[in-house]
Amino acid sequence: MTTRVAACALMLVIASCGSSVEDAPGEGAALFESRVLGGQAGCATCHSLTPDRVLVGPSLAGVGERAGNRVPGLSAEAYLLTSIVEPDAYVVEGFDSGRMPSNWGDVLSDDEIAALVDYLEGQ
Ligand code: HEC
Numbered sequence: 001m002t003t004r005v006a007a008c009a010l011m012l013v014i015a016s017c018g019s020s021v022e023d024a025p026g027e028g029a030a031l032f033e034s035r036v037l038g039g040q041a042g043c044a045t046c047h048s049l050t051p052d053r054v055l056v057g058p059s060l061a062g063v064g065e066r067a068g069n070r071v072p073g074l075s076a077e078a079y080l081l082t083s084i085v086e087p088d089a090y091v092v093e094g095f096d097s098g099r100m101p102s103n104w105g106d107v108l109s110d111d112e113i114a115a116l117v118d119y120l121e122g123q
Helices: 002-018 027-033 063-070 076-085 110-121
Strands: none
Touching: 027 110, 063 076, 063 110, 076 110
16 A cells, blocks of 8 residues: 555655646746846836737737737747747837847747747737
């Protein structure tokens, strides 16, 4: 009996160790909400998730639905990824280019960026 309990506990530990960044629920949300991310002001400093609430950048409420229609031929996922790693590639109407840091691809890991894209796709 004790052995079985121990074996189960061990299996649980292994199972939780095995989960990747993408699987961790809330990973993207936590990154997005971080005040400081990659040594600079985080996403939520400039972007709200409240409709039409403009901080420095556009509100990202509903961005998951808009993203696929922003640039002809670009999927929501591709648009969001490009908007994060190369913000000046497509500048949102009514906003200035050069305001959003363009070095996220250097300061965040691929997994972190993927988690952010996932999170925003769900908005
Ligand atoms: C210093 C302010 C600032 C920070 C920090 C910032 N952004 Fe931005 N972001 C902007 C501005 C301004 C725009 C609009 C101009 C443009 O398109 O580049 C924008 C545009 C975007 C867009 C395009 C939105 C749309 O409606 O098409 C996405 C997506 C985005 N940012 C995601 C992020 C994410 C994710 C982070 C954190 C990793 C982040 N931003 C950090 C200022 C910022």
